[in-house]
Amino acid sequence: MTIGNIYVITAIAVVGGGLFGFDISSMSAILGTHQYKCYFNQGPNYPTKSDPTNCSGPKADVQGGITASMPGGSFIGALVSGFLSDIFGRKKSIQIGAVIWCIGSIIICASQDIAMLIVGRFINGLSVGICSAQVPVYVSELAPPSKRGRVVGAQQWAITWGILIMFYISYGCSYINGTAAFRLPWGLQMIPAIFLFLGLFFLPESPRWLARNDRWEECHDVLALVHAKGDRSNVFVQRELQEIREMCEFERNNADVTYLELFKPKMLNRTHIGVFTQIWSQLTGMNVMMYYITYVFGMTGLTGSTNLIASSIQYVINVLMTIFALIFIDRWGRRLPLLVGSTFMAIWMYANAGLMATYGHKAPPGGVDGVAEESWQISGAPGRAVIACTYLFVASFAPTWGPVSWIYPPELYPLRVRGKAVALCTSANWIFNFALSYFVPPAFVNIQWKTYIIFGVFLTVMTIHVFFCFPETSGKTLEEVETLFAKGVPAWRTKVQYGHIVAVEHGEVKEGMLDGGFSHAEVAGEEGGVPPEEKGGKALGREV
Numbered sequence: 001m002t003i004g005n006i007y008v009i010t011a012i013a014v015v016g017g018g019l020f021g022f023d024i025s026s027m028s029a030i031l032g033t034h035q036y037k038c039y040f041n042q043g044p045n046y047p048t049k050s051d052p053t054n055c056s057g058p059k060a061d062v063q064g065g066i067t068a069s070m071p072g073g074s075f076i077g078a079l080v081s082g083f084l085s086d087i088f089g090r091k092k093s094i095q096i097g098a099v100i101w102c103i104g105s106i107i108i109c110a111s112q113d114i115a116m117l118i119v120g121r122f123i124n125g126l127s128v129g130i131c132s133a134q135v136p137v138y139v140s141e142l143a144p145p146s147k148r149g150r151v152v153g154a155q156q157w158a159i160t161w162g163i164l165i166m167f168y169i170s171y172g173c174s175y176i177n178g179t180a181a182f183r184l185p186w187g188l189q190m191i192p193a194i195f196l197f198l199g200l201f202f203l204p205e206s207p208r209w210l211a212r213n214d215r216w217e218e219c220h221d222v223l224a225l226v227h228a229k230g231d232r233s234n235v236f237v238q239r240e241l242q243e244i245r246e247m248c249e250f251e252r253n254n255a256d257v258t259y260l261e262l263f264k265p266k267m268l269n270r271t272h273i274g275v276f277t278q279i280w281s282q283l284t285g286m287n288v289m290m291y292y293i294t295y296v297f298g299m300t301g302l303t304g305s306t307n308l309i310a311s312s313i314q315y316v317i318n319v320l321m322t323i324f325a326l327i328f329i330d331r332w333g334r335r336l337p338l339l340v341g342s343t344f345m346a347i348w349m350y351a352n353a354g355l356m357a358t359y360g361h362k363a364p365p366g367g368v369d370g371v372a373e374e375s376w377q378i379s380g381a382p383g384r385a386v387i388a389c390t391y392l393f394v395a396s397f398a399p400t401w402g403p404v405s406w407i408y409p410p411e412l413y414p415l416r417v418r419g420k421a422v423a424l425c426t427s428a429n430w431i432f433n434f435a436l437s438y439f440v441p442p443a444f445v446n447i448q449w450k451t452y453i454i455f456g457v458f459l460t461v462m463t464i465h466v467f468f469c470f471p472e473t474s475g476k477t478l479e480e481v482e483t484l485f486a487k488g489v490p491a492w493r494t495k496v497q498y499g500h501i502v503a504v505e506h507g508e509v510k511e512g513m514l515d516g517g518f519s520h521a522e523v524a525g526e527e528g529g530v531p532p533e534e535k536g537g538k539a540l541g542r543e544v
Contacts, residue, residue: 003202004225006143010151012199013139015192016094016131017155017406019101021162022189023070023124024290025315029170029308031063032294035181040114045370058114060372060445064438069118071433073125074132078430081130082259082423090138090206090419097130098197102190109187125430127193132406133426137418140410141206142226144236145477145501149329152410153403157326160318160398162192163290167315171308208415211244212251219244243479244415251416262421267413270485273470274409274421278429280462281405284345285455286397287433289314289390292440296390298374299356299363300383310387314394321398329399333474333496334408338466341400346459348393349452355382355389356449373441376448405429411473414482467492475501 003009030036037057038047045056058066077097084093104127107120136152143151170185204226210219220232220241228234262271289296293311302310329337359382368374378386413421443451468491473481475497484494 001202002204002225004204004229006147006151006226009142009203009226010139010154012196012203013094013135014155014158015196015199016097016135016158018158018162018192019097019124019189019196020074020128020132021159021164022166022192023121023128023162024159024287025163025167026170026185026189027067027070028290028293028311029167029174030182030185031057031067032298032307033174033181035174035177035179039179039182040117044366054370056370056372060441061438062114063373064441066114066118066121067441068434068437069121070125070128071430071437073122073127074129074430075125075427075434077126077129078133078423078427079129080126080423081133081426082420084130085134085137085209085419085423089209090134090141091200091203093134094131094138095197095200097127097134098193098200100124100130101127101193105186105190105193109183111183111186129426129430131196132429133423134419136406136410137422138206140407141208141418142204142222144227145475146330146498148411149334149403149407149474150326152407153322153325153329155406156398156403157319157322160315160322160402164312164315164319167312171305171312174305174308207240208244208418211248212415216245240477243477247415247479247482251414259420259424261417262424267417270412271421271424274412274425275428276462276465277405277408277470278425279432280342280458280465281401282429282432282436283455283458283462284342284397284401285349285436285458286345286394286401287436289393292373292444293390295371295373295441295444297387298368298371299360299376299378300386301377301379303369314391317391317394318398318402321395322402325399325403329403329407330474331496331498333472333498334404334411335466335470335472335491335494336496337400337404338470339463341396341404342459342463342466344396345393345401346456346463348389348396349456349459351389352386352393353449353452353456355386356452358382360449362448367445373444375445408470408473411476411481412485472496474498477501 003012034053034055038053038055040058041055042059042062043056045054047054057063077100081093081097084096088096101124104120104123104125107123108117109120111117111120132155135155139155140148140152166185166189169188170182173181173184175181176184204222205218207219207222207226210216210222220237223237223240224230224232224234227240228237231237261267293314294307297307297310325332325337356376356378359380360376360378363375363377366372368377409422409425410418440451443454471484471489471491472494473484476484
């Protein structure tokens with residue numbers, strides 16, 4: 001039995017994104033516990049008879065390396081995923097990622113020292129890199145255009161759920177004595193990967209990947225199953241099939257795709273947009289907040305379980321605020337959430353820097369309670385304001401950059417390069433995640449509150465960059481996005497076309513207009529207005 005409901009398909013597939021969420025909180029919730037700090041302790045504080053929990057844990061740079069090992073593996077995994085996806089298909093490449101996750105989790109769970117922990121997390125990273133790159137491609141190639149943002153954005157929602165669930169599992173396990181406090185949650189994180197591996201057997205393969213491999217009957221069957229409940233003669237199904245057919249025809253006349261194709265003049269602008277979407281999503285500082293939130297709240301005077309509970313509130317906010325994006329993202333588009341999100345996040349970053357600089361002071365040598373990363377102290381009302389700004393920062397990220405950074409890149413590229421292009425974009429995400437994970441603990445030690453200024457500047461620059469360079473892709477088929485770039489419509493002239501694409505899907509529109517007032521036919525170089533469902537892919541194919 002093959003499942004055809006796009007929401008059920010999405011619910012299973014995005015568990016691959018949830019693995020990243022599990023990893024984030026399996027580290028953030030555990031690195032502050034005395035069981036973890038004592039088992040992997042490197043001083044200067046060591047347990048005594050009077051205080052058996054007096055442990056410093058790994059040194060700041062070592063903890064940065066432990067955290068960064070996962071995104072380091074993800075960088076490699078994302079690059080490799082492009083080849084896996086093109087050879088084995090979108091679905092099987094995600095299943096390969098699920099198997100790798102289980103292997104990494106076993107090693108992490110059995111870790112005897114820091115080196116073994118880093119190796120296990122690196123292997124887990126390979127899995128996260130593969131899944132995070134290919135799940136958005138897989139879902140975007142199956143989804144109807146009017147639902148594409150919603151279902152691809154569900155990957156971010158799955159990440160937030162993974163963070164929340166794993167955080168509370170880890171919090172509950174923190175009351176267990178001994179190493180089981182961290183080994184148990186690290187072992188339990190295999191369960192979603194097993195579910196993902198088995199669930200994918202019941203899902204269809206990407207119709208666009210099937211078409212590229214000349215499996216046209218299967219492609220037609222999948223389009224009909226997902227878009228029209230099995231009706232192969234449905235008007236929209238026929239239109240999609242024709243567009244895919246003509247796009248494949250064009251691509252067949254071009255050379256085999258390598259990563260170098262992404263840096264050729266006609267593709268370079270799109271490569272720059274996709275790569276920077278993922279780079280900027282990391283330079284917002286959101287994942288840093290997720291990994292090291294216990295350090296930030298420790299600086300405000302929160303300790304022990306109070307710190308963990310306060311930290312968990314941001315994960316709840318993350319889950320709830322992402323819901324708004326799932327409901328409205330296809331109406332909002334892509335540009336507006338990116339612009340609004342980065343503007344508000346910059347405000348909260350600058351506010352935190354100002355509060356800490358004005359009302360805070362240096363912590364005693366060695367940091368708060370011997371934690372070197374907690375090198376600054378702020379208490380009272382200003383401390384509570386820092387916590388509030390942190391929550392507001394998360395609330396600003398969750399419905400904007402969080403989901404859009406996954407939705408946007410797969411929409412930018414033609415079929416022939418989509419797998420490798422999204423893999424490249426996602427690898428950029430992970431290499432910056434790696435760098436930031438390693439950079440932030442020493443930054444908290446050495447430059448304290450100025451760390452917030454750095455991220456505030458990044459957020460300001462990305463707002464300007466998005467306004468001038470990132471075009472709107474919402475409300476267009478993946479093939480229609482091709483015509484947008486072929487014509488070179490300025491980013492600020494593009495707009496959301498949600499109502500138009502809904503009408504097209506229902507067969508109510510025979511002629512559409514692209515952004516900037518150009519008809520599909522004009523963009524493709526035709527002279528008359530040609531109904532897209534009659535001419536669609538053919539017109540596009542000659543131009544791209």
